Amino acid sequence: MDALTINEAAETTGWSPRMLRYVERVGLLEPKRSAAGYRLYGPAELQRLRTLRELLDEHDIGLSDLAFALRLRRDEELRRATDAWFEAEAQRPAGVPSDDWLSFEQHKHEKLLAALARRIPTPTPETV
Amino acid sequence: MDALTINEAAETTGWSPRMLRYVERVGLLEPKRSAAGYRLYGPAELQRLRTLRELLDEHDIGLSDLAFALRLRRDEELRRATDAWFEAEAQRPAGVPSDDWLSFEQHKHEKLLAALARRIPTPTPETV
DNA sequence: CAAACCTTGACACAACTCTGTCAAGGTGCC
DNA sequence: GGCACCTTGACAGAGTTGTGTCAAGGTTTG
Numbered sequence A, B: 001m002d003a004l005t006i007n008e009a010a011e012t013t014g015w016s017p018r019m020l021r022y023v024e025r026v027g028l029l030e031p032k033r034s035a036a037g038y039r040l041y042g043p044a045e046l047q048r049l050r051t052l053r054e055l056l057d058e059h060d061i062g063l064s065d066l067a068f069a070l071r072l073r074r075d076e077e078l079r080r081a082t083d084a085w086f087e088a089e090a091q092r093p094a095g096v097p098s099d100d101w102l103s104f105e106q107h108k109h110e111k112l113l114a115a116l117a118r119r120i121p122t123p124t125p126e127t128v
Numbered sequence C: 001c002a003a004a005c006c007t008t009g010a011c012a013c014a015a016c017t018c019t020g021t022c023a024a025g026g027t028g029c030c
Numbered sequence D: 001g002g003c004a005c006c007t008t009g010a011c012a013g014a015g016t017t018g019t020g021t022c023a024a025g026g027t028t029t030g
Helices: A006-013 A017-025 A043-059 A063-074 A076-087 A098-117 B006-013 B017-025 B043-059 B063-074 B076-087 B098-117
Strands: none
Touching: A006 A017, A006 A043, A017 A043, A043 A063, A043 B076, A063 A076, A063 B063, A063 B076, A076 B043, A076 B063, B006 B017, B006 B043, B017 B043, B043 B063, B063 B076
């Protein structure tokens, strides 16, 4: 059974046991548990933990940033709202009079929603 | 000319002048400047500021979260790296032996890159 | 059964986020 | 020219993130 307990996993990934629990707490990586509740890290989790460290170090980002990115992929409405906000860059077309601003925005939202609807609902890549 | 100075903008958007400067500092909204360096908020900026407050309040997120979302859309490499990490959910297909894990990952990266290349490089929605 | 693990919970502390306020100095306008 | 505004910079304080350490108690196994 190739699954390590938290201290062993810490050893081979460079994270501290404390941080492995923290990474789990912020929702980024939740290992399986033994019957008694021990955390069990498989090869996939170990690889992911190493990659995670690289990701954080190379781009100078924090766990909270990744946690937000996770929220973005999980919460459809949040993603729509933030996308809409960024899309509404302050480059309102010169020809559009101020009064039409709102309807202009509305139109943009419609386009965004249409684009979202076109996406595959959920890939669910079943274990082959 | 419909452009407000920082205190006026604060008045009509509900942000404090201090926070308007902070929002600018984290890169989320940079108003134009007068010749003397005064911040000038146009109608578009004012609307964006109100929408920003809504966005933060309704989803209980912070400016730093939005700042990271901005990094994600600006920094192609960062987006690729985070997407790749999330894509590599710990559901490694059972059939793949451990030794092939790395090449499996590599393959996934290739697919991701191909998907990215297929995208429109930059929408650049020219002023109609 | 005792040693060496594991669990959760808590205290602690540096660094950062968010927000206010105040100081020193430039700008606009009557 | 003076008052009301703007600028940047700094100090400050509450709250969050990231991290260590320690305590009280369950698990595994020689």
